[in-house]
Amino acid sequence: MNAQDPKLSTPQASQAADPLAQLQDIHLPPEIGLWPPAWGWWLLATLLIVCIGTLIFLVRRHQTRNAYRTLALKELNRIHKHYSLEQNAEYLQEVSILLRRTALSGFTSQFNASLKGGAWLEWLDQQCPKAQQQFSKGVGEALLTGPYQKNPEFDRAKLHKLCEIWIKEHRNQSQQTKKIKTKQEAKGV
Incomplete structure (x- = not known):
């Protein structure tokens, strides 16, 4: 076999002798698209929607x-x-009426609207520990007799602040129910 043999000098013959020449380029898979997302993303999106919905509801x-x-x-x-x-006197009368209306709104089924005198002030103190007994033993006592006096003497700024604290901080009916359930669970009832 001569190096000058025409059969071996053709390009086809040289490709047959070189196996690397027969290889084709690597075909890459198509790029992964953003849609549809994997199941984990769907789960995360669902969980996020449920959390946001619950937060809005609460x-x-x-x-x-x-x-x-x-x-x-x-x-x-x-x-x-x-x-x-x-x-x-008019101020005390209006504040007393406002506190009763607020109590009726917050304690629809638990509030005894017939409470009067010291029992009314003690009830106000019981519903708001932050009042620190100031209704029954402090400036709040003006609500008992003040509306019936011509010119009652009391610290108006302190009473206003006390009423503001009571309105903001008293435990309403739904908060009372939660507290009772928690105590019953602790006792094992």
Whole structure:
């Protein structure tokens, strides 16, 4: 076999002798698209939607249950601005009515509207520990006799602050129910 043999010098013959020449380029798979996402992303999206929905529900329920507090605070501030310092008896009467209306709104089935005198003030203290007994043993006592006096003497700023604290911080009916259930669970009932 001569190196000059025409059969071996053709390009086809040289390809047959070189196996690497017969290989084709590597075909890459198509790029992975963003859609549709993997099942883990669907699960995460569902969980996120459920969490956001639950959060919105809880916030709205809290706002609905406590809307009466916002209205009562606005009314308390209106009363405070409306009555001058010479109209203390009228001021005390309006504040007392406002506290009763607030109690009726927050404690629809548990509030005894016939409470009067010291029992009424003690009830106010019981519903708001932050009041620190100031209704029955402090400035709140003016609510008992003040509306019936011509010109009662009391610290109006302290009473206003006390009523503001009570409206903001008292435990309403739904909070009372949770507390009772927690105590029963602790006892094992």
